[in-house]
Amino acid sequence: MLSYFYDHNLFLRTCEKSPIGIALLSINGSILKINPSLCKMLGYTESELIHLGISSATHPQDLETDLTLWHQLIRGEVDGYQIEKRYYHKSGSIKWGLLNVTAERNLQGISGNDVCIAQIVDITEQKKKEEEFKKIEELHNLIAEHSQDAIIRLTPDAMVTYVSPAIRNQIGYEPDELIGRYVYDFWHPEDLKCAWLSQDNTDPSDSRIFVNRLRHKNGHYIWHEAHSKKIRNAAGEIQHVISMGRDITERIQSEELIRRSEKLSLVGELAAGIAHEIRNPLTSLRGFMQLYMKEDIDGTKKLRNDVMLSEIDRINEIVSELLVLAKPSNEGSxxxxxxxxxxxxxxxxxxxxxxxxxxxxxxxxxxxxxxxxxxxxxxxxxxxxxxxxxxxxxxxxxxxxxxxxxxxxxxxxxxxxxxxxxxxxxxxxxxxxxxxxxxxxxxxxxxxxxxxxxxxxxxxxxxxxxxxxxxxxxxxxx
Known part of the structure; x- marks a missing residue:
């Protein structure tokens, strides 16, 4: 059967020049022919590999899977198979290969001298990058899963595709409940005019810091601060938007308390001056009003006098409240x-x-x-x-x-x-x-x-x- 291939010089020259490893195998698994690319990949000469055998160069953990598929191919149950497997380089290092095996059947059927063609692509560097990427991804997941800030990934039109568990403590939703929802569905209506990813927004910037209100699952709103950034591909198109946000409700409330305190102090200073200036003439007015009421012997002006005295007392009450604002009470606690x-x-x-x-x-x-x-x-x-x-x-x-x-x-x-x-x-x-x-x-x-x-x-x-x-x-x- 091998002579059939030797008669086809074009096939042999292709194998010799191929940048990927190629081996011709008999149905019992012995190596008939190996091209230079496979020898270079594994570090052996052709004669060394033929003597050693592919199984000996295979990582033990991948051998069983490979042999199972090989036997299925030999029995005619499959026409070919493809797996990723590890090989031992002559130096002892491990090389990853993408193995694709097909059978060339002779005219006598599967019981004759069939030949199997194994093509092996060196994917060692690809596997290293995948492993590095996996480690980076695990690190990112670790950060996302334990960060107190909520990390959200959005589509360019603001649909949620990922959200970290921290969102649970912020607005009460489980992360799965938010996937596929539009983030602006949770914004306070008054804040939607600042919606960065809406079609009406013309802001060309790639990063923004937002302070807005988000609706909690219970119905109330929290104050939320988020730093959002657009991620673009090589063509400049927006692939997705990453946002990191935190609950700042307590900070907003504290700031409001400070503003109110400053306002109270300012009003207090103003009130102190006004109250003292008003109280002195007010005391005189009330005294004269009481004398005037005594002169109304027949009581014909009683209703008018009562109204005037009541209004003076109301002014006095307001002045007393102003004095409370002016400074803390000296009363002991x-x-x-x-x-x-x-x-x-x-x-x-x-x-x-x-x-x-x-x-x-x-x-x-x-x-x-x-x-x-x-x-x-x-x-x-x-x-x-x-x-x-x-x-x-x-x-x-x-x-x-x-x-x-x-x-x-x-x-x-x-x-x-x-x-x-x-x-x-x-x-x-x-x-x-x-x-x-x-x-x-x-x-x-x-x-x-x-x-x-x-x-x-x-x-x-x-x-x-x-x-x-x-x-x-x-x-x-x-």
Missing amino acids: ELRDLVQLLNHVTRLFEGQANLYNVQIMTEFDANLPLIQCQSSINQVFINVLKNAIESMPKGGDLIIQAKKLNDNLYIRIKDAGNGIPQEEMDKIGNPFFTTKETGTGLGLMVSMRIIQNHKGTMRIESEVGKGTTVEVILPIVK
Whole structure:
């Protein structure tokens, strides 16, 4: 059968010149002919390889698979096979080869002198690169899986193709729930004008830093900061976009608290000057007004006089609130029972609550510690409860909760009132801003200043039609 190939000089010359390794094998596996490329790949001469045999040069872990496929070929069950396998170089190093084996059947069928042609492509360098890439990929996966920042891969049109597990802690979704979704589906509607990958956006830059709001699985929004970069191919086309982002909600809230604190300080300085200038003539006005009322013996001007005196008292009340904003109270602090304090304030509003058909319910943890505070803390809860009851003209449940968490006491007052529109939430606490027809807008600002003086914080959450929750956090002094 071999003579059949020797008669075909063109075939032999092709084998000799081929850049890939070629071996002619008999059906018993012995080597009949080997070309120079295979000899060069394995480091042996042709005679050495013929004497050694291909099996001896094969890595032991790949030998069984190769022999199984070889026997299937010899039995005529397959016409050929292809596998990646390892060979031993003469120096002892390992070479990877892509082996492709086919059978040349004679006219007598598979029981005759068939010859098998083995072609072996050296893929050692390719395997090394694959291994290096695998190590890099494992490192990237390790970083992605354990990074506190969420790593997201997007298509050029903003569809999510990969997201790291950190997203779970940020917006509550499992990574698999986001694959195939468009990232802008989770953006706050007001932030979509900054959508970098939208068709309407003409920004040509390849990298951007975004600060926007993302919708949590529970429905609320978090503040998110992300550094995004477009990845392009050699032709300059965008292949995908990589984004690394983190939850900055606490940072935004802290910055807002600082702004409010600075605003309170500025208003306080202004209020101090105004209040003192107003209070002196106001005292004189009230005194003369009381004398004028005594002169009205027949009482014909009583209604007008009462209105004027009431308005003077209202001005005096506003001046008093301005003075609270001006500087912290000099009143000494003492240990107080928070539950007793809240119960006292609740009893003050029982009449007004009944008038509005509001049911006040308390949920206090047992054995709450005493807190170091001034009596002015009462004013905070009076202001908040008064606002809560007045926000429920149709009645409803007003829930007051108190609990200890770590080194703080958390007091939550939740009403079922009309709620505050989101566009007005940023104005809450500003001087003279109020949602009530008769309010001054100073009550909440004064409350915030009192809580600030106690080194605490006040947070407000509201939704139109569902109500408002005010949370006061006070530190426990050990």
